[in-house]
Amino acid sequence: MTRTSSRFSDYVFSAQPGYDEPSLREAFSHAVPLTSVVIYCYDPRVREIPQAVATFLGNQVYPGEVILDANGSRVGSTTTMGTVSVAAGRAVDAIRSVTVGEYLFGIETVVVVHHSNCGATSYTADRMVANYAHEHGGADISKAYDAGSVSISDYEASLAYDVALLRAAPGVPRHAEILGLFYNTDTGELTEVVRDAAVRG
Numbered sequence: 127m128t129r130t131s132s133r134f135s136d137y138v139f140s141a142q143p144g145y146d147e148p149s150l151r152e153a154f155s156h157a158v159p160l161t162s163v164v165i166y167c168y169d170p171r172v173r174e175i176p177q178a179v180a181t182f183l184g185n186q187v188y189p190g191e192v193i194l195d196a197n198g199s200r201v202g203s204t205t206t207m208g209t210v211s212v213a214a215g216r217a218v219d220a221i222r223s224v225t226v227g228e229y230l231f232g233i234e235t236v237v238v239v240h241h242s243n244c245g246a247t248s249y250t251a252d253r254m255v256a257n258y259a260h261e262h263g264g265a266d267i268s269k270a271y272d273a274g275s276v277s278i279s280d281y282e283a284s285l286a287y288d289v290a291l292l293r294a295a296p297g298v299p300r301h302a303e304i305l306g307l308f309y310n311t312d313t314g315e316l317t318e319v320v321r322d323a324a325v326r327g
């Protein structure tokens with residue numbers, strides 16, 4: 127194992143003497159009891175979504191407490207929920223995070239939440255592509271993103287799309303249950319729209 131001389135290498139687990147990935151991975155799995163990932167919109171009006179989902183599921187701890195060691199270093203947390211906040215809460219932007227969560231902690235539930243009056247319902251993918259090119263010197267984003275994930279025109283369809291996208295992703299564990307929920311931005315009410323049970327065996 128060669129030590130790097132990078133400025134922040136003291137904070138890199140894999141750069142430490144005696145680094146052993148299996149034992150470190152085991153330690154991580156106990157440091158945070160993460161069992162779920164919640165994907166939701168970065169719209170500041172809906173910041174309460176993770177807390178609402180924790181209440182909805184009933185078996186989650188969020189935000190939980192940070193655990194300190196004797197030196198005051200932050201070594202863990204009691205939360206069970208990881209959160210991914212992205213435009214419109216679309217699953218395409220969150221799959222890698224689910225994979226990392228599964229690898230380090232073990233994920234049993236993935237929840238994707240779309241919310242009422244989301245900005246992503248205010249435009250179409252085709253118009254965005256055309257306008258973006260016009261406004262940014264011809265920049266072509268027509269192939270940059272999955273067209274089905276760019277905007278929302280029907281919440282039942284967008285939630286079904288995202289749950290299917292997650293289920294089809296090899297980086298999302300087959301043993302995880304996947305839920306698609308609709309969130310009312312004004313009342314905070316969550317409605318279950320899609321539930322894809324864990325794949326057994």
Ligand SMILES: [Zn+2]
Pocket residue numbers: 167168169213214215241243244245246
């Ligand atoms: Zn939104």
